Amino acid sequence: MKKRILSFLVMFLLVIQLVPGFAAGAVQLTVPSEFSIDGNTSYDLTISEYLRLLDTVHSGIQAELDAMCEGFPHFDSIKPNDGCTVFTVTVNSTALTAEEKAAENRMYEMRDQMAAYLAEDNNGIQIDYKTQNDTLLSSSKVGVSALLLLEEAQVSAYQSGSPSKTSSQPKTTPTPTPAPTPVPAPTPAPSNSETTCSYILNKNTKKFHYPWCKSVNQMKEKNKWYYDGTRSSVIDMGYKPCGNCHP
Numbered sequence: 001m002k003k004r005i006l007s008f009l010v011m012f013l014l015v016i017q018l019v020p021g022f023a024a025g026a027v028q029l030t031v032p033s034e035f036s037i038d039g040n041t042s043y044d045l046t047i048s049e050y051l052r053l054l055d056t057v058h059s060g061i062q063a064e065l066d067a068m069c070e071g072f073p074h075f076d077s078i079k080p081n082d083g084c085t086v087f088t089v090t091v092n093s094t095a096l097t098a099e100e101k102a103a104e105n106r107m108y109e110m111r112d113q114m115a116a117y118l119a120e121d122n123n124g125i126q127i128d129y130k131t132q133n134d135t136l137l138s139s140s141k142v143g144v145s146a147l148l149l150l151e152e153a154q155v156s157a158y159q160s161g162s163p164s165k166t167s168s169q170p171k172t173t174p175t176p177t178p179a180p181t182p183v184p185a186p187t188p189a190p191s192n193s194e195t196t197c198s199y200i201l202n203k204n205t206k207k208f209h210y211p212w213c214k215s216v217n218q219m220k221e222k223n224k225w226y227y228d229g230t231r232s233s234v235i236d237m238g239y240k241p242c243g244n245c246h247p
């Protein structure tokens with residue numbers, strides 16, 4: 001824990017260099033519009049509030065990674081470093097499924113989320129795959145171009161094999177899209193996977209969204225699946241949370 005606080009202090013020092021007009025004892029944080037439905041939003045936080053916020057974001061990311069491991073049979077654990085630039089994946093087999101391989105995509109999105117709170121650019125991530133006895137199997141760099149290839153590979157994998165885990169049929173009558181619910185960006189609520197929620201699933205990209213997400217408007221109607229259920233049930237069907245609305 002002490003190590004983490006120290007690392008956050010290092011990040012904090014980076015941030016204060018990035019923020020012009022920095023006043024002692026306060027952090028001005030601008031969260032970009034992708035992570036706040038109110039558009040670019042600036043917050044003035046005390047140092048302890050800021051460190052607590054980073055810790056909350058980090059815990060939220062770790063919880064998502066733990067949930068991913070539960071759904072993927074060949075993953076034992078995924079541990080990010082403090083800034084989410086390096087993810088260490090412990091695997092029990094090298095025969096990863098297409099969905100497991102595409103998890104790199106989600107880790108990249110998690111780095112994007114962390115980078116927003118650190119006022120940094122996402123210059124890509126490193127993913128180290130290790131065995132259970134800590135032998136490094138491989139290391140991959142994931143940037144935007146690698147991601148696009150991963151997305152394509154995942155979509156074609158789904159198109160060639162039937163998504164057999166899909167158990168219920170999409171509703172044919174679209175439900176009205178509720179008005180956006182403002183989400184206070186600096187305190188992401190820990191996702192409760194047991195709460196039933198309305199989601200829009202994209203049957204083509206295998207991503208799922210909150211109904212208010214701007215990506216939903218760009219989606220073809222035939223790809224939309226209006227789904228009410230728990231977050232974990234959506235993930236169990238092989239869907240990944242959107243990087244914009246973070247459902």
Ligand SMILES: [Zn+2]
Pocket residue numbers: 208209210213214215216242243244245246
């Ligand atoms: Zn979305």
